[in-house]
Every structure is written in structure tokens, then in C-alpha cells.
Amino acid sequence: MKIICIGRNYAEHVVELDHTRELPDAPQFFLKPDTALLRNNDPFYVPDFSREVHYETELVVKINRVGRAIGERFAPRYYSEVGLGIDFTARDLQRTYIAKGLPWEIAKAFDHSAALSPSFIPLAELGGNVQNLHF
Incomplete structure (x- = not known):
């Protein structure tokens, strides 16, 4: 499994973390390895190499087709x-690095740093457009 993450795409959070940085022109991409998954409802343990672990609730879009260099207008064909x-x-590590x-992968990609819901909901049940979801 490949976990593709998009960072610095939520303007209010960027400002909250660092008022001196400009908002990026484009989101930043980073990956989490398969070992980052917190599986089987296992407990999460704060890693001993950090004194400041934060958490964020994320919308997870499950990509269900293989693709490469997909045009934006065709992207919805690759998830449902x-x-x-x-x-x-x-x-604390992220700021330092x-x-x-x-x-700064050590701050994001450590073991069990990604918890996922046990099931996914078809977008069709939620109105069909990932851009219009509110939660």
C-alpha cells in the first residue's frame, strides 16, 4: 500500500503553525510507508523520540485504479x-528539520503514525463529489 499525503493545503492550519511562512503555491506531497499504518484497532503509543506529537483528522481518498500523469479533469475516475x-x-522534530x-519524514512517517477508518464509504452515497464533502 502507498500512502500519499498532501501537506500545507489547508491555509488556516499553515498560518496556525507558522505565521512567518508564506502559503505555498501548490500543496506539498509526502509519503508514509506501509509500516506507518496503525492496523487492527491497535493502540497508538507516543514515540519516545518526540515530546510533542500532534494529530489531525484527515479525509482519506482511496485510489482504486492504477494511473500516471492523470489530468485533473480525469482524476475522479481513479477514486470512488x-x-x-x-x-x-x-x-517538535518537524520544526527542527x-x-x-x-x-522531515521522521516527523510524519514513523511506525503507526497513520490511523485509517476500518471501512470506506462510496462517494455516491455522499453526493458523489469529494470537493463538496463537509464534516
């Missing part, structure tokens, strides 16, 4: 279900 997730972040201009 959504779920919820919790993205755990070692925020970003300030040094280094990759």
Missing part, C-alpha cells in the same frame, strides 16, 4: 470511496 484518518506528527532545510 472515502474514509477518515488520523495523521500523527512529531511536531524544516528550519535546517532537511527532509
Whole structure:
């Protein structure tokens, strides 16, 4: 499984975390490895390498077709279900690594840092358009 994450796409959260940074022109992409999944309703443990773990509720779009270089207008053909997730972040490490201009995957991709809902809901049941979901 590949977990593709999009960061810095929620303007209010960007401002909340760092008032001095400009909003990016485009979202940032990062990956979480398969080992980041918190499976089988297992408990989450705060990693011992961080003193400041934050969590965010995320909309999870399940991609159900293989594709590459997909035009924006064709993107909805590649997903049909959504779920919820919790993205755990070692925020103290993330700030440190970003300030040094280094990759910050250690803050996002650690073991069990991605919890997913046990099932996904067909978009058709929710109105069919992922851009119009409110929760």
C-alpha cells in the first residue's frame, strides 16, 4: 500500500503553525510507508523520540485504479470511496528539520503514525463529489 499525503493545503492550519511562512503555491506531497499504518484497532503509543506529537483528522481518498500523469479533469475516475484518518506528527522534530532545510519524514512517517477508518464509504452515497464533502 502507498500512502500519499498532501501537506500545507489547508491555509488556516499553515498560518496556525507558522505565521512567518508564506502559503505555498501548490500543496506539498509526502509519503508514509506501509509500516506507518496503525492496523487492527491497535493502540497508538507516543514515540519516545518526540515530546510533542500532534494529530489531525484527515479525509482519506482511496485510489482504486492504477494511473500516471492523470489530468485533473480525469482524476475522479481513479477514486470512488472515502474514509477518515488520523495523521500523527512529531511536531517538535518537524520544526527542527524544516528550519535546517532537511527532509522531515521522521516527523510524519514513523511506525503507526497513520490511523485509517476500518471501512470506506462510496462517494455516491455522499453526493458523489469529494470537493463538496463537509464534516
